[in-house]
Amino acid sequence: MADFSLWGSGGERINLAREQLILDCPGFTNRWERLRFYRAKRGNQRINNGDGSFEDMENNFMEQRAKERIFRLFDKSPICILHEYCQSVLHVQSTFKPLVVENDKQLFHYAIVINNVTYPTGSGNSKRLARSEAARLALFEMLPEYKAFFEEKIQSGSQITESTGSMLSEADLNLFRAVSVTDRQVYEIVTARQLNCAAPYTIFGEYVKRHCIPESDVHSNMIIHNKNNHIYEISVGEHRVQVSCKNKRIGRNHAAQEMLAKLHPQIKTWADLLELYGPNTKPDRKSDNEAILDAQTRNSNSVKTGVIRILKAKMLELSHQWEAAEDGKRKGKFNVSPNHLPVVYFHPDSATNVYSYPPPDPSYSGST
Structure with missing residues (x-):
């Protein structure tokens, strides 16, 4: 790096570049001091509203920047939009708080907490759906533009898809x-x-x-x-x-x-x-999910028509297989021939007890 410096009359070394910077910005030794000065000056300035009240210029400038920020809503999930808004505009972190709701059909419930403010609770059959619903409800309160965008999509009949399962137009x-x-x-x-x-x-x-x-x-x-x-x-x-x-x-x-x-x-x-x-x-699994949800919410004592229908079909299938077998006989069928009846012996002390084997001889002794 070239050294643009001279020696003064008193023997001190003079840097020409630094001297030029001081001449351009009198009172500052470098540009960082100049930036800090103007930022502090702009922060201390106030705007007279005309009614005797004053407004901080710095806060007004930050609010104007926040209002003019543009978000790309297409192909983004509500959770992604919420995180982007919290990080780039509010400069805070959003957290998901799990909740327990009694006597509810949905399994999972989450609420979003931002700056110690709890927003409405989102529910769903999975954690992902519950968090997505909670983020959507929080965006409805924080960003009215997002609510208008969502309602417009619903009225037009188009499906709002998540970024993980987006469709190609x-x-x-x-x-x-x-x-x-x-x-x-x-x-x-x-x-x-x-x-x-x-x-x-x-x-x-x-x-x-x-x-x-x-x-x-x-x-x-x-x-x-x-x-x-x-x-x-x-x-x-x-x-x-x-x-x-x-x-x-x-x-x-x-x-x-x-x-x-x-x-x-x-x-x-x-x-x-x-x-x-x-x-x-990809196949539409909406009907399958509705069937599973209906089976979960149905009363346990109610008749399971679907199970009965499947059981009937399986029994008919087994019946056709047995009839088409080589021996022509069903497995487990009890056949009794009149010529080979079992021998029945009655106990001498009881007329109701029936044995399929001869009673022991009382004159016979086990000891020899």
């Missing part, structure tokens, strides 16, 4: 109509638009799950070479692919594209693959 699918399965732009589009559900490695995991491929048959490995030049390898049974990559995250997604293209040679575009294994193709 038609516009998102159109982005991949002209993109081939092995094109490297797939991962770039997914990263730019935050479509994690359409990532190549996620689709590859869905393929493995639907085809019931054991984990022992899926192998992945990265061979490290020089900087930003590695080899990532994926093998499924007898299929094996290798791609060059900069890091593991990019490598496994590119390798997943090559593997899916090898497993599905008839599919040409990534949109066709999303229509086959994407999040929109």
Whole structure:
């Protein structure tokens, strides 16, 4: 670094850069002192409201910044939005407080506490649903804009989805109509638009799950070479692919594209693959959840019609199997022949006791 300095008449060393800074900002030795001074000055200033009251300028400035903050509500869960609002605006931490509610159909109950203020309680059949409901109720009170956004979505009939199970819109699918399965732009589009559900490695995991491929048959490995030049390898049974990559995250997604293209040679575009294994193709489990909830809330003494129907079907199936057997006889059927009746002996002291074996001879002695 160059030393821009001179020697004064008194023998002292003069730094030209520092002298220029002092001339530009008289009274300050560096820019940090200048910033601290103007911040303190701005904090001490007050605004006259005209009615004899004064308002702190610094607090008004912070409130204005908080009002002008923009939140991206799409593809975000209520918990994510609440954490972002608490950290970036309120600068506090939100905590979930578990509660116990007697005689309630829901299993879990949570309330959010922010600045020692407890917001309405959220309920659900799981901890995730209860926390999500509690975060949504807290946002309704803290952010009226979010409540208006939520009500608008409900009125329009669109489904509010969580970030973990978000669906792909038609516009998102159109982005991949002209993109081939092995094109490297797939991962770039997914990263730019935050479509994690359409990532190549996620689709590859869905393929493995639907085809019931054991984990022992899926192998992945990265061979490290020089900087930003590695080899990532994926093998499924007898299929094996290798791609060059900069890091593991990019490598496994590119390798997943090559593997899916090898497993599905008839599919040409990534949109066709999303229509086959994407999040929109997952079965709707709403009816199953409603049936489970109905079975849990039903009275224990009521008739289980579903169980009776299943039991009847199983019994009829067993009956048909027994009738179609080779011997033509049902297992466990008792057949009595009139020519081979069992011998019955009566006890001499009782006319009601019946034995299927002869009574012991009283003249017989056990001692010899």
